Amino acid sequence: MKVLVPVKRVVDYNIKPRVAADGSGVETQGLKMSMNPFDEVALEEAVRLRENGGAAEVIVVAIGPKATADTLRTAMAMGADRAIHILTDEAAGHDGGIEPLAMAHLLEEVVKKEQPGLVSIGKQAIDDDMSVTGQILAARLGWPQATFASKLELLPEGRARVTREIDGGVEVVEVSLPAVITADLRLNDPRFATLPNIMKARKKPIETIEAGSLGADTKPRLETLNVREPAERKPGIIVSSVEELLDKLKNEAKVL
Amino acid sequence: MSVLLMLESEAGKLRKSARAALAAARRLAGKAEHKIDVLLFSGSGGHDGQQAAEEASRLPGVGKVLHAPTHPLAEQAAPFLAQHARNYTHVVAPASATGKDVLPRAAGLVDVQPITDVVEVIDEATFVRPIYAGNALATVRSSDPVKMLTVRPSSFEAAEGESETPAPVETVQLSETSQARFIKRDLASSERPDLESARVVISGGKGLKDTDHFHKLLEPVADKLGAAIGASRAAVDAGFAPNEMQVGQTGKIVAPELYVAVGLSGAIQHLAGMKDSRVIVAINLDPEAPIFRVADYGIVGDLFEILPQLQEKL
Numbered sequence: 088m089k090v091l092v093p094v095k096r097v098v099d100y101n102i103k104p105r106v107a108a109d110g111s112g113v114e115t116q117g118l119k120m121s122m123n124p125f126d127e128v129a130l131e132e133a134v135r136l137r138e139n140g141g142a143a144e145v146i147v148v149a150i151g152p153k154a155t156a157d158t159l160r161t162a163m164a165m166g167a168d169r170a171i172h173i174l175t176d177e178a179a180g181h182d183g184g185i186e187p188l189a190m191a192h193l194l195e196e197v198v199k200k201e202q203p204g205l206v207s208i209g210k211q212a213i214d215d216d217m218s219v220t221g222q223i224l225a226a227r228l229g230w231p232q233a234t235f236a237s238k239l240e241l242l243p244e245g246r247a248r249v250t251r252e253i254d255g256g257v258e259v260v261e262v263s264l265p266a267v268i269t270a271d272l273r274l275n276d277p278r279f280a281t282l283p284n285i286m287k288a289r290k291k292p293i294e295t296i297e298a299g300s301l302g303a304d305t306k307p308r309l310e311t312l313n314v315r316e317p318a319e320r321k322p323g324i325i326v327s328s329v330e331e332l333l334d335k336l337k338n339e340a341k342v343l
Numbered sequence: 344m345s346v347l348l349m350l351e352s353e354a355g356k357l358r359k360s361a362r363a364a365l366a367a368a369r370r371l372a373g374k375a376e377h378k379i380d381v382l383l384f385s386g387s388g389g390h391d392g393q394q395a396a397e398e399a400s401r402l403p404g405v406g407k408v409l410h411a412p413t414h415p416l417a418e419q420a421a422p423f424l425a426q427h428a429r430n431y432t433h434v435v436a437p438a439s440a441t442g443k444d445v446l447p448r449a450a451g452l453v454d455v456q457p458i459t460d461v462v463e464v465i466d467e468a469t470f471v472r473p474i475y476a477g478n479a480l481a482t483v484r485s486s487d488p489v490k491m492l493t494v495r496p497s498s499f500e501a502a503e504g505e506s507e508t509p510a511p512v513e514t515v516q517l518s519e520t521s522q523a524r525f526i527k528r529d530l531a532s533s534e535r536p537d538l539e540s541a542r543v544v545i546s547g548g549k550g551l552k553d554t555d556h557f558h559k560l561l562e563p564v565a566d567k568l569g570a571a572i573g574a575s576r577a578a579v580d581a582g583f584a585p586n587e588m589q590v591g592q593t594g595k596i597v598a599p600e601l602y603v604a605v606g607l608s609g610a611i612q613h614l615a616g617m618k619d620s621r622v623i624v625a626i627n628l629d630p631e632a633p634i635f636r637v638a639d640y641g642i643v644g645d646l647f648e649i650l651p652q653l654q655e656k657l
Contacts, residue, residue: 106479188456219447219457226451231418231522234444253440256587259526308456312482323639329652340622342601
């Protein structure tokens with residue numbers, strides 16, 4: 088079985104991005120970019136499946152401009168066997184202006200071509216925080232889905248047992264394969280790429296496909312009218328004792 | 344305007360988030376004569392769902408209730424939702440684990456771009472949603488024929504009231520699927536208020552040192568405050584608290600009247616889950632901790648001394 092892992096290149100999670108002065112979006116120019124943390128987890132799970140014999144090959148796929156190839160190299164240094172780069176227009180920015188629905192349309196074409204037995208994808212990207220691509224892809228393929236996965240076990244007869252993080256606890260479901268799994272942070276601890284593996288990854292192949300050549304509908308459905316900073320909280324005060332804190336909470340903030 | 348509102352029950356009753364989602368739906372429906380229909384999934388947890396259906400039928404402004412007394416497996420729920428979506432201008436669900444699982448799949452079937460975690464409804468096609476862990480707010484306009492959205496419950500004032508004549512309830516069956524099977528649910532049982540709707544939340548971080556202290560120090564204070572207990576990701580990862588107590592970008596989003604952050608630094612990902620709280624209190628040994636930048640009141644000091652004092656004086 089092949090496992091397909093879509094990965095996204097996003098602003099590094101430690102960086103607090105700034106909103107552009109004209110309200111057109113978030114400034115990403117010159118910021119450190121990294122693989123979306125949830126996709127690292129999805130990838131780690133796929134690599135473990137290959138290592139324990141559950142999968143034969145791990146293919147990573149990313150959508151974006153030229154620099155997205157860096158993220159694919161990182162993915163291969165972490166253990167992916169090969170990569171597919173769906174190349175978008177440089178002028179459309181770091182995400183190619185591709186919305187999650189359009190991303191799912193593009194991924195659908197890759198799935199049709201590669202015929203994986205499993206798609207392992209992060210539960211959300213930390214830039215748009217949409218948390219929808221895996222579900223839309225599963226819907227379009229007519230495959231089952233197991234979202235927010237914190238544990239994955241392959242069962243005989245082409246099924247998988249997945250523990251899902253839900254509001255009040257966890258839930259266990261069984262899905263037939265092929266399926267789409269979206270990874271929660273709890274699924275595993277992704278490994279670091281070692282220097283020898285980074286060197287080896289340079290020799291692994293990246294297949295580049297122009298986004299436009301896949302024949303997928305990528306027309307945006309949302310227009311961003313503006314992006315603004317959330318309201319700043321007014322500066323608080325430091326109190327010197329528990330008595331003073333309780334007094335402020337009772338008489339000034341009136342929450343007790 | 345016509346809205347289909349997807350709701351779910353918990354322990355046989357409508358979930359607390361239902362009335363906040365209804366408030367968002369009412370903003371969309373606009374005039375009172377525009378209808379809001381409810382699709383209710385009540386099959387979780389071995390209750391028959393009659394009470395939840397009854398509650399839903401009395402929600403103000405609801406035209407009818409489609410009651411599916413089944414567990415909302417996305418493979419069954421999404422086709423049903425998608426099939427009905429075409430009769431409405433909007434499909435709305437709370438941004439709960441079920442809403443986030445089912446609604447995007449339904450949107451994929453209808454082929455529309457879902458809009459998730461909406462915090463403000465500007466007009467029928469224009470919505471505000473947080474991006475980059477809440478560090479920016481994007482206003483987006485949808486051109487899709489049906490707008491499919493999840494709404495953040497803590498951002499909408501729960502709709503109040505009951506309608507005098509209950510709306511008709513129609514029981515619906517979902518088509519069978521062999522693709523997915525529900526095995527079991529393990530829910531943490533707690534006497535405490537629900538984290539997402541609590542008026543007061545007290546959260547602990549790595550500063551509590553171990554599981555024992557996490558419980559021994561936070562619980563008595565939470566009891567006195569009538570508070571729900573939350574945790575930072577570091578505290579959850581260290582095993583002090585279960586996952587469902589995590590507050591942050593990847594956990595629960597809360598906006599209580601009072602949020603007390605104890606022994607947690609205030610990483611970007613944690614702030615994403617609590618910075619819309621009305622009053623924030625921080626207790627931390629490190630005066631440079633980022634949590635003090637959002638706190639209304641801060642105490643720089645040792646939580647092992649401060650919490651027992653707080654417990655005593657409350």
